[in-house]
Every structure is written in structure tokens, then in C-alpha cells.
Amino acid sequence: MLRIAICDDETAARDALRFQLEKIIDDETEEIVYEFSSGVNAEKWLRKYPGQIDLLFLDVEMNGMNGMETAEKIRAFDENLLIVFVTGYQDYVFDGYRVGALDYVMKPVGVQRLREVYDRVKHILKERMQKTFIVKNSDGVYRFQYDDIFYFYSDRRLVNLVTVRGIYPFYEKLDVLEEKLGNSFVRIHQRYLVNGKKVLHIGRTSLDILGQDRQLQTLPISRALKETASTKLARMMLADG
Missing domain, CATH: 3.40.50.2300 (Response regulator)
Structure with a gap:
């Protein structure tokens, strides 16, 4: 289209x-x-x-x-x-x-x-x-390049897409998004799915990532996902470097 x-x-x-x-x-x-x-x-x-x-x-x-x-x-x-x-x-x-x-x-x-x-x-x-990722909600239909997406976070039944231009809520499950988006996005928590290319620092229990208006944000890494997520993110950061 x-x-x-x-x-x-x-x-x-x-x-x-x-x-x-x-x-x-x-x-x-x-x-x-x-x-x-x-x-x-x-x-x-x-x-x-x-x-x-x-x-x-x-x-x-x-x-x-x-x-x-x-x-x-x-x-x-x-x-x-x-x-x-x-x-x-x-x-x-x-x-x-x-x-x-x-x-x-x-x-x-x-x-x-x-x-x-x-x-x-x-x-x-x-x-x-x-x-390209397409968001459909009550305000309309939006299209975003993967490189424009910082991360997704769930809030009850809604998932929120965070970009430099704002936050866009829509109905979906993070499990479905994780499978759909592939290796560029990494699950770090039950509530968070991040674009590995936007991660700036990985700590013991959290990471720093770009967020709305390109402001630095800290997101939690769950204990259950720490080993897998940290390995994937480290590889991505080294590859970009």
C-alpha cells in the first residue's frame, strides 16, 4: 500500500x-x-x-x-x-x-x-x-520501521510501543510480538521487550536504553531471563561496535 x-x-x-x-x-x-x-x-x-x-x-x-x-x-x-x-x-x-x-x-x-x-x-x-511494524488502535493506523522502535512494555491488556515520537498503545501479547519480531528484539522481563540496537548498557539487574525523546531510561531485567537476555544483548552490542 x-x-x-x-x-x-x-x-x-x-x-x-x-x-x-x-x-x-x-x-x-x-x-x-x-x-x-x-x-x-x-x-x-x-x-x-x-x-x-x-x-x-x-x-x-x-x-x-x-x-x-x-x-x-x-x-x-x-x-x-x-x-x-x-x-x-x-x-x-x-x-x-x-x-x-x-x-x-x-x-x-x-x-x-x-x-x-x-x-x-x-x-x-x-x-x-x-x-515495518504496524500499530492499529482507536486513533488510527501507524507504521514504524524497526529502527524507530526503542522497546515495548505491557500494561494490563495493552502493549505500549515506545518511539522517539511518542508512545502508542494497542492490544496484543508480548509473547506474540516476541515471536513475530525475531532476533532484533529481546525479552528482558515479563513486561518488557527491547530493541537490542537501542540498548546502551547492561547491568546486573537492569539495563539502560534510549526512550521517548531519546532520553535515557532504565528497565529491569528479570532473574529468570537474565542469562539468556544478557547473552543476546551483549552479542548484538559487540556486533554493532
């Missing part, structure tokens, strides 16, 4: 790009989900709903907060969103690399050029989906 957004302060430009995109979208699960008329609106919405959009076509020459400034703000909380700049001036092309833009298209956008970008995006997302 590919979810696309367009951000341009000109209605005619948004309509033109949508029209061209609709010519190449041939899968019912792929759609243009949102349109934004300003960089401010796009940044606020994307911050509130992380993982809802896969691809953003972002106009560079917008009034107020331009496309480059918008991209810089988005990158402060989302490193994974695929951004393609839309511009009428060749001069802006190379500036996109400093905000991790995937590509750019020139106005007026042609179908052939758009298809090239579209195929590239689908290839990237296909690879990403192999390490």
Missing part, C-alpha cells in the same frame, strides 16, 4: 500533479490520501500522524514556509518519509540532498518522469516493508 500526499500552495498545481499521478497509479491499494495548501499545515499534520504517509510531493517555491524549510522541520521528527521536491527552477535541485530528499521533478511534471520516481519509490517501500 502506497499512500501519497501533495503539498503546494497553488490549487492548479496540486490538481495538475494529481491528474498525472492518477494516470500511473494502477493498484487499488495505492492512493493520494491528502493534499496540503501550505508547508505549515503539512508539517503539523505529519507530526501528529506519523507513518500515515509514505511519499510526499513537496513544492519548493511556496509562500510563507517554503518547501525546503518544511522538509527541514519534517526531518526533525521523521527520517523515513520519502520526499520528492517539485520545482520550476533547476537551481533548487541540489539543496534537496541536505534534507534527505529522494528525488525531484520539474514543473510541468511529465508522466514519464513521474513514473520513474514512482517505480523507485515502490522498490524502496517493498524493501522497507520487510522490517
Whole structure:
């Protein structure tokens, strides 16, 4: 499923790009989900709903907060969103690399050029989906790359996913998650399942790990799981080093 957004302060430009995109979208699960008329609106919405959009076509020459400034703000909380700049001036092309833009298209956008970008995006997302975790709760559907996840902890019937962007509760059992997520995640306690890549220090009865807002947090290691968990985590830390 590919979810696309367009951000341009000109209605005619948004309509033109949508029209061209609709010519190449041939899968019912792929759609243009949102349109934004300003960089401010796009940044606020994307911050509130992380993982809802896969691809953003972002106009560079917008009034107020331009496309480059918008991209810089988005990158402060989302490193994974695929951004393609839309511009009428060749001069802006190379500036996109400093905000991790995937590509750019020139106005007026042609179908052939758009298809090239579209195929590239689908290839990237296909690879990403192999390490993507989907959360469904009462607020909506969120998608996270494994590298964005710090740890999971259970609280009664709920499991909470902890990321740099916040905490996302959903209904599941840690046992099921442990089996589903594989070797990258290690069970350290009846209530905690951690991303081994985010562990900074292993102690006798606890460990230090990155948490929300990248703040250091200390989590307990249960006596029953200490030997197995410590061995797995130590191997992962040595491999990364």
C-alpha cells in the first residue's frame, strides 16, 4: 500500500500533479490520501500522524514556509518519509540532498518522469516493508520501521510501543510480538521487550536504553531471563561496535 500526499500552495498545481499521478497509479491499494495548501499545515499534520504517509510531493517555491524549510522541520521528527521536491527552477535541485530528499521533478511534471520516481519509490517501500511494524488502535493506523522502535512494555491488556515520537498503545501479547519480531528484539522481563540496537548498557539487574525523546531510561531485567537476555544483548552490542 502506497499512500501519497501533495503539498503546494497553488490549487492548479496540486490538481495538475494529481491528474498525472492518477494516470500511473494502477493498484487499488495505492492512493493520494491528502493534499496540503501550505508547508505549515503539512508539517503539523505529519507530526501528529506519523507513518500515515509514505511519499510526499513537496513544492519548493511556496509562500510563507517554503518547501525546503518544511522538509527541514519534517526531518526533525521523521527520517523515513520519502520526499520528492517539485520545482520550476533547476537551481533548487541540489539543496534537496541536505534534507534527505529522494528525488525531484520539474514543473510541468511529465508522466514519464513521474513514473520513474514512482517505480523507485515502490522498490524502496517493498524493501522497507520487510522490517515495518504496524500499530492499529482507536486513533488510527501507524507504521514504524524497526529502527524507530526503542522497546515495548505491557500494561494490563495493552502493549505500549515506545518511539522517539511518542508512545502508542494497542492490544496484543508480548509473547506474540516476541515471536513475530525475531532476533532484533529481546525479552528482558515479563513486561518488557527491547530493541537490542537501542540498548546502551547492561547491568546486573537492569539495563539502560534510549526512550521517548531519546532520553535515557532504565528497565529491569528479570532473574529468570537474565542469562539468556544478557547473552543476546551483549552479542548484538559487540556486533554493532
